[in-house]
Amino acid sequence: MTIQIGDRIPEVVLKYIDDGVQAVDTPTLFEGRRMVLFAVPGAFTPTCSERHLPGFVEHFDEFSQRGVHVACIAVNDPFVMQAWGESQHVPKGLRMLSDGNADLTRALGLEMDASGYGMGVRSKRFALYAEDGIVKQLFVEAPGEFRVSSAEHMLAHLPD
Incomplete structure (x- = not known):
């Protein structure tokens, strides 16, 4: 079942690179924070x-000024996420998180089958806003679309 507004973010472990491979669990990531988490089907796609991650890079300071942390996830390994972040000039503080086994993606009910493209299980394109781990806003894109999960759309729908 797909996560809904009012639900708690499921507890899973994600990976990232910071002086080697590190792990962070979702309670630690979300606890006590206002957070936007956006997901892409794949790094370097x-x-x-060209549009999704660059929008969050461009508007990162606006999220920060509003006290909102930002994280990006993809069903890619942490090394790919690090390289993609570096190639996109991701600012320090915008977390590039690996959901390599699609654990969070599946727990959220937002997986898609991209095996027709040789990509296996991937995340649908989405963005959510959570406060202290509780989903307050959720925007899931229709297949092939990019509108409601953009940085601009998220900024327009954040509470003050």
């Missing part, structure tokens, strides 16, 4: 690299 066209829409993700």
Whole structure:
């Protein structure tokens, strides 16, 4: 079942690179924070690299000024996420998180089958806003679309 507004973010462990491979569990990531988590089907893929991640890079300071942390996840390994972040000039503080086994993606009920493209199980394109681990806003894109999970759309729908 797909996560709904009012639900708690499921407890899973994600990976990232910071002086080696590190792990962070979702309670630690979300606890006591206002957080936007956005997901892309794959690092280095066209829409993700040309529009989705760049929008959050461009507007990162606006999220920060509003006290909102930002994290990106993809069903890619942490080394790919690090390399993608570096290639996109991701600012310090915008977390590039690996959901390599799709544990969070599946727990959220937001997985898709991209095996027709040789990509296996991937995340649907989405963005959510949570306060202290409780989902307050959730925007899931229709297949092939990029509108409601953009940085601009998220900024327009954040509570003050």
